[in-house]
Amino acid sequence: MPTAIYVHIPFCEHICHYCDFNKVFLHGQPVDEYVSALDIEMKEAAKRLKAPIETIYIGGGTPTALSVQQLDKVLTSLHQHFSLSGQLKEWTVEVNPGGITDEQLNVLKEYGVNRLSIGLQTFDPILLNKIGRTHKPEDIYKTIERARRKGFSNLTVDLMFGLPTQTMHSFEDTLIKAFTLEIEHFSAYSLKVEEKTVFYNLLRKGNLPLPSEDEEATMYELLIDQMDEHGYRQYEISNFAKQGYESKHNLIYWNNEEYFGLGAGAHGYIDGVRYANIGPVQRYIQSINETKQARIESHQLSKSEQMEEEMFMGLRKLDGVSLEKFKKRYGIDVLEVYSKQIATLLERQLVSIDHNRIKLTKKGVFLANEVFEQFLAVGN
Numbered sequence: 102m103p104t105a106i107y108v109h110i111p112f113c114e115h116i117c118h119y120c121d122f123n124k125v126f127l128h129g130q131p132v133d134e135y136v137s138a139l140d141i142e143m144k145e146a147a148k149r150l151k152a153p154i155e156t157i158y159i160g161g162g163t164p165t166a167l168s169v170q171q172l173d174k175v176l177t178s179l180h181q182h183f184s185l186s187g188q189l190k191e192w193t194v195e196v197n198p199g200g201i202t203d204e205q206l207n208v209l210k211e212y213g214v215n216r217l218s219i220g221l222q223t224f225d226p227i228l229l230n231k232i233g234r235t236h237k238p239e240d241i242y243k244t245i246e247r248a249r250r251k252g253f254s255n256l257t258v259d260l261m262f263g264l265p266t267q268t269m270h271s272f273e274d275t276l277i278k279a280f281t282l283e284i285e286h287f288s289a290y291s292l293k294v295e296e297k298t299v300f301y302n303l304l305r306k307g308n309l310p311l312p313s314e315d316e317e318a319t320m321y322e323l324l325i326d327q328m329d330e331h332g333y334r335q336y337e338i339s340n341f342a343k344q345g346y347e348s349k350h351n352l353i354y355w356n357n358e359e360y361f362g363l364g365a366g367a368h369g370y371i372d373g374v375r376y377a378n379i380g381p382v383q384r385y386i387q388s389i390n391e392t393k394q395a396r397i398e399s400h401q402l403s404k405s406e407q408m409e410e411e412m413f414m415g416l417r418k419l420d421g422v423s424l425e426k427f428k429k430r431y432g433i434d435v436l437e438v439y440s441k442q443i444a445t446l447l448e449r450q451l452v453s454i455d456h457n458r459i460k461l462t463k464k465g466v467f468l469a470n471e472v473f474e475q476f477l478a479v480g481n
Contacts, residue, residue: 102149102150102151102152102359102371102372103149103150103152103358103359103360103361103369103370103371104152104153104154104155104156104188104353104358104359104360105154105155105156105157105158105350105353105358105359105360105361106146106154106156106157106158106179106183106360106361106363107157107158107159107160107350107360107361107362107363107367107368107369108139108157108158108159108160108175108179108363108364108367109123109160109161109162109362109363109364109365109366109367109378110159110160110161110162110163110164110166110167110175110364111123111124111125111135111161111162111364111365111366111382112124112125112126112127112130112132112135112161112162112163112166112167113125113126113127113161113162113163113166114126114127114163114166114200114235115233115235116233116299117232117233117234118231118232118233118298118299118300118303119232119233119261119292119293119294119295119298119299119300120233120298121295121296121297121298122161122162122366123162123365123366123367123380124161124162124163125382127163127166130382131382131383131386132167132168132171133171134386135365135382135385135386136167136171136174136175136178137174138385138386138389138390138395139175139178139363139364140174140178140182141389141390141393142363142364142389142393142394142395143178143179143181143182143183143363144178144181144182145393145394146182146361146363147182147183149371150183150184153184153185153187153188153189154183154184154185154188154189155188155189155190155191155349156189156190156191156192156193156349156350156353157179157185157189157191157192157193157350158192158193158194158350158351159175159193159194159195160195160218161195163195163197163200164194164195164196165194165195165196165197165200165201165205166200169202169204169205169208172205172208172209173208173212176208176209176212176214177212179212180212180213185213189213190349191215191216191255191348191349191350192213192214192215192216193214193216193217193218193257193348193350194209194214194216194217194218195217195218195219195220196217196218196219196220196244196248197219197220197236198219198220198221198236198240198241198243198244199236199237199240199243199244200236200244201244201247203247203251206247206248206251206253207251210251210252210253215253215254215255216253216255216256216257217248217253217255217256217257218257218258218259218288219241219244219245219248219256219257219258219259220234220258220259221241221258221259221260221279222234222259222260222261223260223261223264223267223271223272223275224238224241224274224275224278224279225238225267225271225274225275226238227266228264228265228266228267228271231264231265231266232261232264232265233299238278241258241282242282245282245284254285255285255286255346256282256284256285256286257284257285257286257287257288257346257348258279258282258284258286258287258288259287259288259289259290260275260276260279260287260288260289260290260324261289261290261291261292262289262290262291262292262317262320262321262324263291263292263311263312263316263317263320264292264311264312265292265300265309265310265311266310267312267320268312269316269319269320269323272320272323272324273323276323276324276327280327280331285342285343285346286333286340286341286342286343286346286347286348287328287333287340287341287342288339288340288341288348289324289339289340289341290339291317291320291321292311294309294311318467321467322467325466328341335419336418336419336420337351337355337417337418337419338417338419338461338466338469352418354414355414355415355417355418356414356415356418357407357410357411357414357415358370359371359372362376362377362378363378364378364385365378365379365380365381365382365385365395366378366379366380366385373401373402373407374399374400374401374402375399375400375402376396376398376399376400377396377397377398377399378395378396378397379395379396379397380397404431407431408427408431408433408435408438408476409476409477411427411430411431412435412439412473412476413472413473413476413477416452416459416460416461416469416472416473417469418460419460419461419466420458420460421452421458421459421460421461422435422458422459422460423457423458424436424454424457424458424459425457435459436454439475439476442475442476443459445475446465446472446475450462450464450465451464451465451468451471451472452465452472
């Protein structure tokens with residue numbers, strides 16, 4: 102049963118050009134009604150709970166687009182409906198640089214939030230403007246300083262590379278400045294141009310000058326080398342941490358374990374069923390008020406689908422997939438069910454097997470999508 106909760110806050114004070122998450126402009130939205138609907142969904146979800154909650158992640162959108170009072174109500178609801186004492190190991194809230202007040206930080210700290218995820222992306226002010234971010238580089242330093250002053254000792258920031266017109270020099274400069282922040286964790290992602298984004302429309306018109314695949318790969322290689330040099334262990338394809346600061350919540354996903362997804366457009370995984378909530382805010386609120394649930398689709402995973410997910414999510418971790426755990430969970434040897442695929446990957450030197458685990462090689466990290474594709478739709 103789930104021991105993790107994801108809560109989605111879909112409101113933003115601005116929309117980034119690359120973002121395809123479920124979000125709406127804050128102005129004129131029924132935020133109070135949304136917060137009340139979340140409370141109802143939490144209450145219903147808690148009825149299915151059989152174990153204490155260990156991790157919570159509040160994402161968006163922009164969670165701190167909520168007022169202090171609205172944020173207080175969301176956190177109060179979580180405490181009212183779920184068992185958060187004793188077993189809670191990690192509680193993360195996403196924050197924009199320059200976009201959180203001292204009062205909001207006080208509320209987060211008071212209710213037990215112990216990790217902040219800060220959307221840095223780049224230190225290049227020209228690139229920040231190009232990707233639709235409204236913060237300035239100096240806001241990053243100020244936000245981290247204020248968070249430290251309030252007692253937050255576990256901070257992570259997001260970085261992006263492969264951005265329009267981004268050069269190696271620009272990305273290297275961002276890394277140099279990022280390491281001066283002395284934080285505990287980094288997530289770093291290459292730009293993926295998704296449909297229904299500003300960047301997608303620009304790309305279709307031929308107006309999005311992106312770095313080449315080789316340039317993007319060189320940026321990724323620089324990222325890995327610099328993270329290692331500065332004491333951050335790469336524990337997942339896009340994530341790097343100081344010892345003991347790996348994201349416990351995200352490991353729930355990569356370990357193919359179950360979690361509640363609450364809020365408009367949220368996804369969850371319970372009792373072998375992956376589900377998605379209604380996305381539009383008004384429809385989400387209406388459905389919750391009328392039926393106390395907001396699922397728009399759900400899918401019971403077959404055994405073969407569960408095994409596929411175990412492989413392509415588990416292999417995102419640099420520690421890979423435990424052969425023993427796989428057999429215990431599914432009653433079959435992974436080397437038997439995927440013998441052909443693994444043989445091919447071993448021959449191409451994209452994976453290795455040691456200490457009873459199958460994992461990506463250094464070459465495999467750079468060609469990870471080719472590895473994951475080997476495990477899709479096998480045996481269905």
